[in-house]
Amino acid sequence: MDIRQATVSDLLGMQKTNLFNLPENYTFKYYLYHAMTWPELSYVACNPKGEVVGYILAKMDEENTEIPSGHVTSISVLRSYRRLGLAAKLMRQSQHAMNHLYKAHHITLHVRESNKPAISLYRDNLGFEQTGVEKGYYADGESAYQMTYKFNKD
Template identity: 40%
Template sequence: MPISVRRVKITDLNEMQQTNLSCLAENYHMWFWLYHYLIYPASSHCAVDSLNHILGYVLSKMDDDSRRKNPNEPLHALMTSVAVYNGYRKLGLAKQLMLSSQRENQLCYKAEYVLLHVRETNRAGHLLYENSLGYVKNQVCKEYYVDGEDAWSMKLVLPKTEAQLAEEAAKKAASSQPRKPKKGGRR
C-alpha cells in the first residue's frame, strides 16, 4: 500500500485529532488544530495511505510568542506534536513528516531553527530527534507535561538555503560598496 506525506488540508483536522487521541497522552481542542492550520498552513504535514486515511502527522507552527517579546529573536518553528499509529511505526514516517515540516517552515516562513519538547521517557523520540534528525538537547523543563513528567527542550539549527546564502552575500556586497557623494552638496 503506497504511503505519501503531504501538507495538511483543513478536511484532515478531525482525523488528525483522532490520531492524536489514539496515540498520545497530550491532546488538544479543535481550536488549537485550527489555529495551527489557519495561521501556518504550510507547517503541518500528514502521512496518508492510498485511500487518504491519516497514518501519522506532525503539527507545527512558527513561534509567535518569542517574536512578540523580543523582535530581534531569530524566526523559529515549534514542533507541537508528532504521532504515528502503532502499525505504521518503524517505517520512517515520523522522520519524513519532520523533514517535510522543517523544510516548509524554513522555505515559507524563514525559520532559522526548530524547537520541540520530548518526554524524558520517550526513548524512540530521543533516538529520532537526536540520532536521525540532529536535534540537540537544550535543557530539562521540569513537570512540563500535565501528568508531571519532565521534558527535554531540543533544538535544530537549520542549514541555510541557497536563497538565504545569496541574500546574505548580496547584503554584504552592498554594504561594502563605497558610497557615492551626493550631488549639489557643499564644496
C-alpha cells in the same frame, strides 16, 4: 503511503491519531488555528484508503519573533505504521517549509524524558540537540527535554 500538506479536512483524522497515540491532546480549535495560520507547516501521512495514519502539527513561535523559530506542537504515527520512516519524512517536510518560507533559524520541541523512540528520532535521525530540561512540564509531573534543531550549524 502519501505524505502531503494537511488541509482542514484532515484535521479530524489528525486529532483522532493524536488521541490514539499521546496523552497530550488539543481542542479542534487549536488544530484549526495551526492550519489557518501556518498552512504550510503541518503534514499528514495517509494510507492507500486515504486515512490519516501519521501527522506533524507545527507552528512558528509567536512569542520570540526577533529570531524566527519553528515549533513542533505534536507528531505521531499509528502503531502499525511505525518504523517505516514516516515521522522522519513528516518532520523533514515541515522543516523545509519553516526554513524556506518562514526563514526559521531553528526549531524547538518538547519530549518526555522517558520517550526513547521519539528522542532517538529527533537526536539520532534528524540532528536535534538537547538544549534544556523543563521540570514537571507534563500534566502528570514528568519532565521534558527541550530539543533544538539549528538550520545553520555555524
